[in-house]
Amino acid sequence: MSTDGAGVLERILTEDEAAILDAWNTALREGASLQGGRIREAELRTQAKAVLGQLRDALASNSLDADGEGFAPLRETLADISRSRAIQGFTPTDTANFVFSLKEPIFEALRRSADVDASTLAAGVWAAGKVLDRLGLHTMEVFLASREEVIGRQGQEIAELSTPVVRLWDGILALPLIGTLDSARTGVVMENLLQAIVDEEAEIAIIDITGVPTVDTLVAQHLLKTVAAARLMGADCIVSGIRPQIAQTMVHLGVELNVVSKATLADAFAVALKRTGRKVVRQQAPAEERR
């Protein structure tokens, strides 16, 4: 019966291709597979056409085993589509529906076909269900794997992005720390800072911890090491952004940073300017200038 089903399906896909494709495209459009412009309709059509063609080729091998040799190219295409859906931010449902929404058009085509008797119709419907269900699951598996990849990569990117060294002025750097300071990240932070101190011939580095939620002994130790390393490279550190509750907690812990600290980055910057022999003054009143 399975071989039978494959034959029926292949024939219907060949004879009624245009109508099936049309109905599928309509279903995709109505099923919100366009995701409000995440993907263009033309692109969706191209994908649908390619998948339908490869499905027909796969069925020509007279097999309904969607995990088998004959279906390899189709699985590959679906995997590509799935991966790009994951990156484009589609929901899992929409991604699975891409395949599942092909069922209805095929069932319709089978029913329309004049020379199909009841048992052939049943064989065709059963075959379509079996194949498309398996392919739908395959699509989901790839989708989920891709999402995990995306999440892992984003984690790494965030770690790097969230440790920038900013040049505030000649010889003055700022290091705004955000998030959890684990040992791995501290390594990146320190490396970036020391490199920037050398590149900019910096005299002062401001480490701002406004964005660090918890300062425990490990974070404190990392800060102390960073300050000491900066000193060895010839730069003094100022720590800013120690919120009142953090300051209290540090006292109870018994950690002392032994560096100048300021409430805000702005205060620290003012100290840094002063120490490097500069000051910020308000411009003279514009009215006077014009005279």
Added chain:
Amino acid sequence: MTVTKTEALPVRSGDDVVRVRQRVRALAVEIGLGLVDQTKIITAASELARNTLDYGGGGDVRMETVLAGTRKGLRLTFEDQGPGIADIEQAMTDHYTSGGGLGLGLGGAKRLSNEFHIESTPGSGTRVTIARWK
């Protein structure tokens, strides 16, 4: 004193330590601790979780919200089946460390909490309980 809620989390990786801090923060907010007290208990929890991980070889934490009369509190119990601590007094001493830390975690956790209790049996493990009251 009655326990109004109990939760548990594993402490087996650095990520777990982050999760413990987040959960302790949520519970501290839930019982209405102010910002300073929240920060204190979160920081103490961070110290004890890291000791559990680094010296105890991993373990778990039980987090309980408690009620004594009308007073609400948060009680945390860290437990591991690691090597234990032979000399607790020494371990509690500020700046004593066997692992290249600052040696301030245990003493700090005690100062940051309203209640602190440590039990340890060499060869079978360590249990530290702290509480912070509103």
